[in-house]
Amino acid sequence: MRAGPGRVPGPCPSPSSERSGIVRDSGVFQRSASHFTDRITADGRDGWPVEAGRYRLVVSRACPWASRSLVVRRLLGLEEALSLAVADPVQDERSWRFTLDPDDRDPVLGIRFLSEAYEAREKGYDGGVSVPAVVDAATGRLVTNDYQRLTLDLSTEWGALHREGAPDLYPEALRDEIDERMEGIYRDVNNGVYQAGFAKSQEAYDAAYARLFARLDQVSEHLAGQRYLVGDTITEADVRLFTTLVRFDAVYHGHFKCNRNKLTEDRVLWAYARDLFQTPGFGDTVDFDHIKRHYYVVHEDINPTRVVPRGPDLRGWRTPHHRQELGGRPFGDGTPPPPPPSSEVVQPL
Ligand SMILES: N[C@@H](CCC(=O)N[C@@H](CS)C(=O)NCC(=O)O)C(=O)O
Secondary structure, three states, rough: EOOOOOOOOOOOOOOOOOEEEEOOOOOHHHHHHHOOOOEOOOOOOOOOOOOOOOEEEEEOOOOOOOOHHHHHHHHHHHHOEEEEEEOOOOOEEEEEEEOOOHOOOOOOOOOOOHHHHHHHHHHOOOOOOOOEEEEEEOOOOOEEOOOOHHHHHHHHHHHHHHHOOOOOOOOHHHHHHHHHHHHHHHHHHOHHHHHHHHOOOHHHHHHHHHHHHHHHHHHHHHHOOOOOOOOOOOOHHHHHHHHHHHHHHHOOOOOOOOOOHHHHOHHHHHHHHHHOOOOOOOHHHHHHHHHHHHHHHHHHOOOOOOOOOOOOOHHHHHHHHHHHHHHOOOOOOOOOOOOOHHHHOOOOO
């Protein structure tokens, strides 16, 4: 199924534009909905049954939406079942490309650009090409780019392939609370930083900035007394907050003008983010080099020189966080994941 209206079609946009959304007349950045919303499920009702080795997850380690799926895949131990393609953090006019691989081709899909999988799915497709994307390896066709649903399905539909000791990231009894938290965090924080960064009017920027820091203050207060966002274990809500916090000082604070304060200046959120970063499955998916190069090089309209800043100093991420004093059981009745496969190891800090 192809859902929702596509982005305004047209010639290949320049790499400097944010191609996953439009800026309205009011100057407000509006994110477009995912176009391909088929689901990979245990019963295969959309024609895509969960199957070990059948699909390829295409990500950029720079992208916060794709990084959710990187973390969840690690926590659930799906690395063998769902293989990984990592795109170059810097897109060109044909969007995401596999220039980190030998011969500039993804070795499994045999393609040079992710757009080829979109085209295989829909001939003449002229909408946005985004990560994360899941591709059917045998046919080379895109299955889904619905990042909101993808991680929830990895938790709830891929259960037969989870590792032993995998945590329950979306426990049934807590779903309402998790959904509610995630909704506010999505609107004001995950997407809020983009609305500040891509605002084309002072009013739009001011509004996004105000909502962002009001929400961060509220979340910080909440997390002062408990280790995780919902319940006493890591859930999907923590994954989604983490992927924005880990980028905050490196890109959002300067590049997106989210500069009331740095993450490191909020005692609670900084300790919370460090706690997760040091938890297996989180920090070992993060590549700050990819993150910085993507934002500062690709968004030419807000950083015309494309100069990538050297800072911030990242060594603080490894310092003690003391959050265990709040209790909490990170993996509930489960266990932490083992180290990533050698092919997926990211340069340590
Ligand atoms: N709105 C996107 C959400 C994911 C997303 O925005 N990914 C960004 C990277 S952080 C992307 O791939 N952008 C490429 C582009 O817009 O050309 C979608 O359509 O699914």
